[in-house]
Amino acid sequence: MHLAVSDLKRQVRLDRAAAAQLRSLVHLGRELLATQLQLDATPDGAGLGFKLARQDHVLLSGRIANDRAAVRLTH
Secondary structure: OOOEEOOOOOOOOOOHHHHHHHHHHHHHHHHOOOOEEEEEEOOOOOEEEEEEEEOOEEEEEEEEEOOOOOEEEOO
């Protein structure tokens, strides 16, 4: 199954730890057979919000913050 990832290049610059978390999230999405990974810059510009979905069903959502090695999950 193909995982479509939204365009991130113009949205936010990630530090090394946040980029590693994003790679792990993409890997998890592929394992869960997700079809979409929607990425959005957070309002404060300090991170990246995400929604991982299969078709129209949200599997996981949360935030990857710069300067932290953790992901905050909301769903």
